[in-house]
Structure formats: structure tokens, C-alpha cells
Amino acid sequence: MNIDTIKGFKDFVGEEGTKFSVIREMARQVFERYNFEEVQTPVIEREEFVRGDKVQANDEVISDIFTLQDKGKRKLALRYEFTFQLKRIAQNKKLPYKRFQIGPVFRDEPISGNRLRQFTQCDVDVIGSTIKEEAEILSIMKQILGTLKIKSVIYVNNRKLLNEILNEVGVENNPEVIGEIDKMDKLSEKEIKENLKKFGAEEVFGILKKPESYFKKYKAYSEVAELKKLCKNYGFEIKFSPSLARGLSYYIGNVFEIKSDIKETICGGGSYMVAGQPATGISFSIERMMAVTKMQIEIEKYLIVSLGEDKKAIDLAKKLRIQGKNVSVFYGKPSKALEYANSYKIKKVIFVGEKEVKEKVFRIKNMITGRSVKLVLKKS
């Protein structure tokens, strides 16, 4: 029997496992600081619901949805992202409604280095939003990225602005043209022009290459300008990128994308409509953050080695746990214990043997320096 993980799925073991949960917990706390409320939603939903409005958008996305059937022959699907579930969650909520969610989403799509078919999305959304909320969620991201010591650039554009430009040159606004525009910073000038030509949109290229000041003449640029100003108030900069489109989907106003050292985008989002309300949201995946973070993630661990003093060792472990330390007890010889500590990156070792018990002095051995210091137990 083959027990390997399926292509695009991954185990997180050891250091990766702790790194994962440290990032998740940190993100959760930041979201809470902004009074977003946490929700949990089912992984499985009706297929038609998961597909949502994307039906008319592009077949590609739909083929990326994992589908399944239950015993009652219901057509079901694994959630592709979280936003569609807001249709249900946001009903009858006083606006603005701020919620966040962290959990796995599934996409049956080709994999590569930083792309998985199951990944953990961290998503914040505000229903009943204005551009002020857009700035707020960007500042949330900025804070998380800062904590993770990730160098990043936030790019912004506006879908209405793109529409204005397309109208101006008399090109129909279709997802394919938008798709080509989105590739501007990826392909060569020649390729882009050729691709755009197919839609009679080669003129767009020249416009998108113009300096930012040129775009002031478009009405929708004011939304970008406003967001820029608001972000400045928060103390960070964002960059206008007229070719940023974010593929297909439901965006109607400002769209954002955050880039870092890897070629894949690390955060993406924008403003859209849900249940007749303007909404804005952004999300990132823990897996991709793990790929770029420079943060040193370490959990302080203690190993108590019982040298024939099991009861004392367990007592000591209990005391340390009450103080909030992470501790495990090892029953065995000193050299094996130290080897064990090394192998699981346990940095502090305390031997509990006859001598220690008699003298009532325990020493904490630091595995990196090799030195020992006296253990002082706080009175509790």
C-alpha cells in the first residue's frame, strides 16, 4: 500500500509543525486586535454554492474545484476559498461586519514549489466597507508581515480604472483581456502586445506604461489616491500598479497584491459585492508565509532526566508546567538523555538524581553553551 501523501498535500512535522502553528496563532491574535470575529465554516458545501458567481467567469477556476458526492447522491465540493460562504455568514449582521477565518482550502490544480492543493488560508473581510476599511485590512497585513520579518511590497490597482481605460480605447471588458493585462510584468513587451492585438487592445499597453500622474484624469483613480493617503496615515506605503488585475473573479474596486522574495504572490485581495453590500477582503496562506519568513521560531523546552528518582522528577516537571514551561521527563541514562535532548532540540536539561535530591539543588544544563545554572523555583 502506498502511504505517501497525495501530490499537492503535505505533512507538517517537527519544526515545520511548530512554525505553522506559531504563525497561525500570531495571525489570529492580530486579527483579534482589530476586533474581527473568528468564524469556522464547513469544508464541504454544495457544488453549485462553491462555484458561485464564477460560473460565468472562467472555466479554469471551476475545474480547480474538488468535487465529491455523498451517499444521498448530493453533488458537493470542497471549499476553494472562504469568500463565498460570507453570503450565508453575513446575513443579518450589523454593518460593518468584520470577520476572519483560518482554515484549509482545496484546489485541484497543478502544483509547484510554493503551490499546494490543500493550503491554509487566513482571510479577513469587512462587509459594508469603504476605502477606510481597505486601508485597515492592509495595515493588518502589514503588521503580520512585519512580525514575520517579511520584506514586502503592496501593489494596488482599481478594476473600475481598468474598465475606464478599456472603454476609452473601445475594447470590450472581457476576462481574457484582463488576463493578458495581468501578465504585463511577466512577459516581454512584444509578447504582451501580440496577445493584446488579438483583442484589438494593443493601445492599452502604451497607456499602462505611462507614469502614475497620467492616470489622474480617470475618475476611478481617486479611489486609488484615497487608499494611498489612508495608508500613509497608518504609516506605510503602497504602490500603484496599473497592470495589476487579479485574474478573473468578483472584484469591483480596488485590488491588492503583496509580493515578497518568491515569485508567487503572498497576499491577495480587493473589494467586491456580497449580498448587495460593498465588501473588502484580503487573504494569505500560512504555507507561503512559511516559505518567506525570516522569523526564528523556537519553543523553549525542558527535559527532566530521572536518574532513578522518578517521583521527584515528575514532581519537578509538574512545578515547571505550572509556571508555564514545556517539559517532558526522560527515564534513562545521562548520555542517552542528552542525545535525546539534542535530537528533539530541547535546549534545557535538568538531571534529577540522588545527589540533587539530597542537596535539594537542581541545575539547568544549557545544551548550547554546555553550562549549568541553578534552578530557582518561584514560590507559587
Place this chain on the structure above:
RNA sequence: GCGAUUGUGGUAUAACGGUUAUUACGUCUGGUUGUGGUCCGGGAAACGAGGGUUCGACUCCCUUCUUUCGCCCCA
């Protein structure tokens, strides 16, 4: 999904159309050492899967799966 690429114990590797498939690390185990990354001994564990060619295939061929990289799209 398409195109290219990859595949030997957990990891990293060696060899070969022909007996029992190399080595290292890790892992399990016995002994030694009251303060380490030792030392000595023993063990488990691999040719991705299926078919074909052949007297004989880990080796050649086909299929499939897997890996990696592009395309498409995305976090």
C-alpha cells in the same frame, strides 16, 4: 490538464543484463561513560507500480504513478 524532467532503505548515495544490491547519516537494540554530541557490538530497512523483451531485468522497451520546471491560474 499540456510540454519537458525525475525515480535505489527514513535521508543522501554506489554499482551492475547474471548468486546474498554499496556506503554514510538517521532509526531500533545490547554494553560502556553522574553530565553530551563518545566508544564497542547486534538488528530492521530500498531498486515507485504494472506489463513486456530475455535463459535471466534495478539495468532495455511500454504504460502508469511520482518528483522538478514551464504554460494556465492562484495564496
